Amino acid sequence: MSITSIIQKAALQIGAIVLVEPEYGLVGHITFKNGKRSVFTHAKLNINGFASAELAKDKAYSNFFLKQFGYRVTEGKTFFTDKLCAKLAYPRNIDDGFDYAQQIGFPVIVKPLNLSQGILVTKVHNQAEYYDVANKIFAIKSGLIVEKFYTGNDYRIVVLDNEIIAAYQRIPLFVIGDGKSNVLELLQQKQEKLMSKGRKNIIKFDDFRISQKLQRQNLDGDSVIPKNDIVYLLDSANLSSGGEAVDFYESIHPDFQELAINITKDIGLRLAGVDILTHDLTIPMVDYTLIEVNGSPGLNHYAASGEVAANRVEQLYVKILQTLENDS
Numbered sequence: 001m002s003i004t005s006i007i008q009k010a011a012l013q014i015g016a017i018v019l020v021e022p023e024y025g026l027v028g029h030i031t032f033k034n035g036k037r038s039v040f041t042h043a044k045l046n047i048n049g050f051a052s053a054e055l056a057k058d059k060a061y062s063n064f065f066l067k068q069f070g071y072r073v074t075e076g077k078t079f080f081t082d083k084l085c086a087k088l089a090y091p092r093n094i095d096d097g098f099d100y101a102q103q104i105g106f107p108v109i110v111k112p113l114n115l116s117q118g119i120l121v122t123k124v125h126n127q128a129e130y131y132d133v134a135n136k137i138f139a140i141k142s143g144l145i146v147e148k149f150y151t152g153n154d155y156r157i158v159v160l161d162n163e164i165i166a167a168y169q170r171i172p173l174f175v176i177g178d179g180k181s182n183v184l185e186l187l188q189q190k191q192e193k194l195m196s197k198g199r200k201n202i203i204k205f206d207d208f209r210i211s212q213k214l215q216r217q218n219l220d221g222d223s224v225i226p227k228n229d230i231v232y233l234l235d236s237a238n239l240s241s242g243g244e245a246v247d248f249y250e251s252i253h254p255d256f257q258e259l260a261i262n263i264t265k266d267i268g269l270r271l272a273g274v275d276i277l278t279h280d281l282t283i284p285m286v287d288y289t290l291i292e293v294n295g296s297p298g299l300n301h302y303a304a305s306g307e308v309a310a311n312r313v314e315q316l317y318v319k320i321l322q323t324l325e326n327d328s
Contacts, residue, residue, distance in 0.1 A: 003043045003300045006237055006310075010317035013197035014257075014325065022049075028080035032325040044296040047270075047320050052268030058114050058159060062267060066290060069266045073290045075104065076147035078113060079134075084142045094134050097146050101130055104148050109133060113143035117298065118238030122209055123149065129212065134210075150289045152277030154237040155248065158297055158316065160271050161323075164260065165316045166309070167252040167281065168302060173203065173234040173242035174209075177225025183214065184221040187233070194242065196306045203242040209234055239301035247309060248281050254286035263293060271320065273297025 004025050011018045011030060020028040030038045038046050048056075056062050060078045067073045077092065077100050085091035092100075101108045101124065110133045111121040122133045137144045158166040175186035187203055194202045204210075210233045214220055217231065225231055237243045260274040273294035278287065303313040 003298070004040075006300070006303060006314050007040060007045075007244075007317050010314055010321055013318050014321055016325070027312040028319070030321065030324070032321075034325060036325055038324045042296075043121070043298045043300070045320055046324060047271045048072050048269050048295050053295040056267055056269060056272065056293045058089075059111075059292055060143075062293055066239045066263065066267065066293070071263060071290050072288060074147045074150065075107075076109075076145050078143055078145050080144075081138045081142045086218070092148055094138065095132070096166070097134060097144065098127060098130050101146050103170060104146075107149045109145075109147040109149055110137070111145055111147070112141045113138050113145055115141060116294070116296075117240040118236040121236045121238070122212075123235035125216070132208075152276050152279050152289065153281070154291070155256075155276055155278065155281050156297070156302075157252065157256065157274045157276070159260050159269075159274060160319055161318060162261055163319075164252065164257050165319075166299070166302065166312050167248045167256075168245040168309075169248060169281070170237035170239060171244045171246060172232050174230055174232045174244075175225065177227055177229040177231065179227035180224065182222050182224050183219060183231065183233075186225060190242065194304075199301055202240070202301075207234075207241075209236070228255060239305075240298065241303075245302050245305040247268075247306075247310065249312065251282045253284060256281050256288075259285065259288070263290065269293070269295050270323075271295070271297070273299075 003099045004020055004187050007028065008018050017031045018028050027041045053098045063073045079092045079094060079097035080088065082093055107123050107125045109121065110124050110130060112119065120133065120137050122132045124133055134144060154170045155165060156168055156170060175183065175190055187205060191203045213233050213235065219231065234241060239245060263274050264272040275291040275294065277289040277291060299313045
């Protein structure tokens with residue numbers, strides 16, 4: 001189910017009228033019962049202030065401030081294309097990025113400075129992989145981040161004002177062997193399963209990260225996987241690249257609820273997806289790493305993971321629309 005259709009369903013519950021641009025169905029206009037109006041584009045509504053949303057979008061800036069506020073953020077540095085370096089007072093280029101990766105120790109995470117949905121986020125193990133990924137990023141963006149690699153389970157906690165709306169673990173793309181199908185066949189089966197749940201254009205079969213991940217396991221696309229063996233195909237756990245969600249809404253510990261609410265407030269947001277690594281979200285908080293804060297969390301893939309999740313996302317959008325309607 002698309003976010004646009006979820007917004008339309010939520011609007012019906014409060015008597016609002018939604019007009020959607022028909023060609024792509026991504027942009028809409030909302031008229032509330034009290035006459036107020038608002039707009040949305042993709043998953044973005046006018047719930048967060050513009051400056052706060054832009055701050056959250058830039059991973060380097062948001063990490064700086066969140067670290068100053070005492071949160072355990074990832075250790076990392078930004079690096080830039082030669083074209084941008086020529087304009088900077090303190091330039092750091094692609095080679096400086098490699099030197100930094102060596103300094104903090106491989107493997108490292110390399111990711112674009114301000115892209116979403118896990119695009120080109122890559123776990124890098126050596127010099128060749130670093131330059132390959134860095135050049136791919138610089139072909140479309142002018143900045144990247146090199147980050148220390150952290151262990152732990154990947155969780156997203158969705159906050160609206162002082163309330164936890166959703167909490168779920170994100171599992172990276174994987175396949176389960178049946179003893180007769182090769183990796184590519186298993187991937188195709190997985191794609192069909194995800195699409196049957198309403199998730200579209202999920203798995204990019206030519207993603208270089210899948211090939212690298214298979215190579216590190218001495219596998220390739222033609223490898224037949226033994227029955228019930230699990231093979232992970234990506235390190236990034238984004239649902240938009242084929243990951244799966246395991247719901248923790250009913251069991252998230254109050255420590256992590258408070259953490260996510262405070263992070264959202266301190267970065268100046270009302271709605272946020274707070275992404276953390278920790279070993280167990282259900283017990284008192286001992287350790288965690290804050291990966292990032294997303295000011296416009298895309299929840300359509302989570303909504304497609306089951307009826308409970310779909311209802312939870314729909315009720316989130318009911319609350320967002322009510323907030324937009326009633327804000328002075």
